[in-house]
Amino acid sequence: MQITLLKSKLHRVTTTHSELNYEGSCAIDAHLLEVAGIREYEQIQIYNVNNGNRFTTYAIRAEENTGIISVNGAAAHKAAPGDLLIIATYASMDEKEAEEFKPIMVYFDENNQISHTRNTIPKQMQQMA
Numbered sequence: 001m002q003i004t005l006l007k008s009k010l011h012r013v014t015t016t017h018s019e020l021n022y023e024g025s026c027a028i029d030a031h032l033l034e035v036a037g038i039r040e041y042e043q044i045q046i047y048n049v050n051n052g053n054r055f056t057t058y059a060i061r062a063e064e065n066t067g068i069i070s071v072n073g074a075a076a077h078k079a080a081p082g083d084l085l086i087i088a089t090y091a092s093m094d095e096k097e098a099e100e101f102k103p104i105m106v107y108f109d110e111n112n113q114i115s116h117t118r119n120t121i122p123k124q125m126q127q128m129a
Helices: 030-036 073-078 095-100 123-128
Strands: 002-014 017-019 026-029 043-048 054-062 069-072 084-094 104-108 114-118
Touching: 002 030, 002 069, 002 095, 017 073, 026 030, 030 054, 030 104, 030 114, 043 073, 054 069, 054 073, 069 073, 069 084, 084 095
Parallel strands: 002 104, 017 069, 026 054
Antiparallel strands: 002 084, 026 069, 043 054, 043 084, 104 114
16 A cells, blocks of 8 residues: 655745746755755645645756745745745655655745754644644
8 A cells, every 4th residue: 555645845934936927836945955855846735824825836946055935837826925835745655665754844944044854743743733
């Protein structure tokens, strides 16, 4: 049996650009893609913390170390500069792979600089949910 688990997430990154007249996708700082293990053109799920919009697109590489998070094309209607986003990827795996798998969760400050990473959600956070 295959199950789908969280592979990686960029937690609470700030939208820097919203480009309606662009050929779709979400441009993400190349360094952030690398840290999170997100490949260029990989499908991503975006959850807008500010307005509740949830949508699917794909990642493209933006210039490294710029903090750029640009939501493009039709998706630009769903996120504006300044909005906080959670960008997630998922992977399908069998039960044996899932037993050993740990996601990459990357957390940010208000300038889209990495504050820390984790591969588990602390117990106290789970109890708050």
